[in-house]
Amino acid sequence: MQLDRLVNFHKTVGDKTRLRIIGLLKEGPLHGQAIAGKLGLTPPTISHHITKLKEIDVIVQRRDKNTIYYHLNERKLSLLASAITKLGDEEMNTEFQVSDEEKLKVLSNFFDDNGQLKSIPAQLKKRLIVLEHIIKGLEPGKSYPEPKINEHIKKYHEDFATIRREFIMHHFMTRDKGYYELNPRELWLI
Amino acid sequence: MQLDRLVNFHKTVGDKTRLRIIGLLKEGPLHGQAIAGKLGLTPPTISHHITKLKEIDVIVQRRDKNTIYYHLNERKLSLLASAITKLGDEEMNTEFQVSDEEKLKVLSNFFDDNGQLKSIPAQLKKRLIVLEHIIKGLEPGKSYPEPKINEHIKKYHEDFATIRREFIMHHFMTRDKGYYELNPRELWLI
DNA sequence: AATCTAATTAGATTATTATCTAATAAGGGG
DNA sequence: CCCCTTATTAGATAATAATCTAATTAGATT
Numbered sequence: 001m002q003l004d005r006l007v008n009f010h011k012t013v014g015d016k017t018r019l020r021i022i023g024l025l026k027e028g029p030l031h032g033q034a035i036a037g038k039l040g041l042t043p044p045t046i047s048h049h050i051t052k053l054k055e056i057d058v059i060v061q062r063r064d065k066n067t068i069y070y071h072l073n074e075r076k077l078s079l080l081a082s083a084i085t086k087l088g089d090e091e092m093n094t095e096f097q098v099s100d101e102e103k104l105k106v107l108s109n110f111f112d113d114n115g116q117l118k119s120i121p122a123q124l125k126k127r128l129i130v131l132e133h134i135i136k137g138l139e140p141g142k143s144y145p146e147p148k149i150n151e152h153i154k155k156y157h158e159d160f161a162t163i164r165r166e167f168i169m170h171h172f173m174t175r176d177k178g179y180y181e182l183n184p185r186e187l188w189l190i
Numbered sequence: 191m192q193l194d195r196l197v198n199f200h201k202t203v204g205d206k207t208r209l210r211i212i213g214l215l216k217e218g219p220l221h222g223q224a225i226a227g228k229l230g231l232t233p234p235t236i237s238h239h240i241t242k243l244k245e246i247d248v249i250v251q252r253r254d255k256n257t258i259y260y261h262l263n264e265r266k267l268s269l270l271a272s273a274i275t276k277l278g279d280e281e282m283n284t285e286f287q288v289s290d291e292e293k294l295k296v297l298s299n300f301f302d303d304n305g306q307l308k309s310i311p312a313q314l315k316k317r318l319i320v321l322e323h324i325i326k327g328l329e330p331g332k333s334y335p336e337p338k339i340n341e342h343i344k345k346y347h348e349d350f351a352t353i354r355r356e357f358i359m360h361h362f363m364t365r366d367k368g369y370y371e372l373n374p375r376e377l378w379l380i
Numbered sequence: 381a382a383t384c385t386a387a388t389t390a391g392a393t394t395a396t397t398a399t400c401t402a403a404t405a406a407g408g409g410g
Numbered sequence: 411c412c413c414c415t416t417a418t419t420a421g422a423t424a425a426t427a428a429t430c431t432a433a434t435t436a437g438a439t440t
Contacts, residue, residue: 003209010204013274016197017398023193023277032417045399047418066407066416078275084203085268087213205428222387235429237388256386256437 006087009080012052017041021049025059025072032068056080060187071171075124075189103129117157120166128170128189134163135172135182144180196277199270202246207231208239215249215262222258246270250377261361265314265379293319307347310356318360318379324353325362325372334370 012018020039024030030038036046050070053059058077062069106129112118117134121127134156138144144152146164153160164180167173171187173180202208210229214220220228226236240260243249247266252259296319302308307324311317324346328334334342336354343350354370357363361377363370 003206003213007204007206007209010200010209012204014197014200014202014204015398016193019193019197019200019274019277022274026278033415042400043417044401044419048398051418063407066414068417074275078272081271081274082268084209084212084271085264087209088216207428223385232430233387234389234431238428241388253437255439256384258387 006080006083009056010084012056013058015049017045018049018053021046021053022058022072022077025070026074029062029069029071031070035070062184062187071187073187073189075128075170098125098129103132106130107133111156115156120157120159120162127166131163131166131170131172132188135167138173138182140182140184142181146178146180149180196270196273199246200274202242203248205239207235208243211236211239211243212248212262212267215260216264219252219259219261221260225260252374252377261377263379265318265360288315288319293322296320297323301346305346310347310349310352317356321353321356321360321362322378325357328363328372330372330374332371336368336370339370 013022017039021035024035024038032043032046032050035050036043039046050059050061054061056076058073058080059070060073062071106121106126110118110121110126110130111133117130121130134153137152137155138149149164150160153163157163167180168175170189171183173182203212207229211225214225214228222233222236222240225240226233229236240249240251244251248263248270250261250263252261296311296316300308300311300316300320301323307320311320324343327342327345328339339354340350343353347353357370358365360379361373363372
């Protein structure tokens with residue numbers, strides 16, 4: 001983590017309009033015109049701010065027909081926000097990317113020899129690794145009815161409801177009228 | 191916590207020079223010329239930045255003869271840094287000031303009827319409340335030899351070494367050649 | 381009082397940036 | 411293929427702010 005990146009994060013976020021956008025997107029994704037309307041600004045202005053927020057990775061987007069929906073990446077936001085308290089620490093360099101080794105280690109700790117999840121990790125970082133592993137068995141672009149999703153999760157752990165909820169909460173998938181679909185990888189919080 | 195204050199925090203901290211100052215002060219207090227020297231900038235420039243950092247409460251100062259030492263308030267820094275992840279939450283409004291009621295509640299939980307500290311709180315916020323209570327029996331401006339400090343702490347808890355260390359760590363007091371002295375209240379992290 | 385040191389203020393320069401209007405691009409649907 | 415909607419780019423304007431030099435203030439010591 002280089003200093004300039006941290007400077008840029010705070011510079012970007014140190015703007016009333018952009019903080020208001022972040023506040024809005026915490027409630028859920030919105031498209032450009034909707035944001036412009038809610039903030040009383042013009043679409044080009046929003047475009048300008050969204051570009052900056054995307055540059056620091058706290059916003060990702062998903063297209064639906066003509067409309068682009070902007071999502072807040074809360075995990076990135078929180079990692080970047082706390083970096084300032086770790087200025088100079090060694091830890092600073094490692095926290096932003098989870099290495100493959102680390103993932104393997106967590107997976108081997110939480111799954112038994114039959115591939116069953118022994119318990120749901122309490123720590124967010126580890127929980128995301130486990131969720132990523134489970135969701136990999138599903139197909140991108142395909143639409144699944146709820147029972148299919150439950151069935152898939154039950155292959156790993158009996159508490160399918162909790163895990164299904166986590167999938168939604170951390171933007172691994174989207175639910176629409178009882179059907180579930182994987183989100184594009186950029187929306188995953190890992 | 192109003193939005194403008196948060197904007198101002200990030201705007202202030204979103205500057206390379208100011209982040210470098212924060213990084214330097216994490217190692218310990220420094221005076222203006224020292225900072226200017228280490229960063230290769232002129233004293234007026236440092237003065238300018240220090241003023242801004244004081245405005246957001248992240249730096250406090252202490253005068254010694256002609257020289258002013260600037261200290262980093264790490265607790266404020268970390269509270270402000272994490273505020274962005276709580277945008278819109280109710281919690282945002284409460285976290286910044288510890289109310290007297292809350293202090294009383296913590297004190298009655300951690301001290302027994304004879305005024306003895308039952309245990310050292312693990313949670314930082316509570317530990318600071320307890321430390322503040324214990325240090326109140328000492329006199330500002332007076333210089334104490336180490337045994338006097340130990341004796342004072344032992345009236346509350348047997349583990350005087352740990353508590354004495356916490357006093358230093360959280361800037362309640364300063365040690366100089368085996369003598370201890372209370373810091374001015376503005377340096378306390380509570 | 382005179383002097384030394386450290387800090388701050390004043391004023392100027394230069395660079396950055398938030399916002400707008402107008403124009404253009406991109407993608408879908410009739 | 412033309413029209414509609416949404417998003418982006420271009421260009422202009424006005425405001426903010428980082429840094430410097432020079433001048434001033436503040437405290438302490440001789």
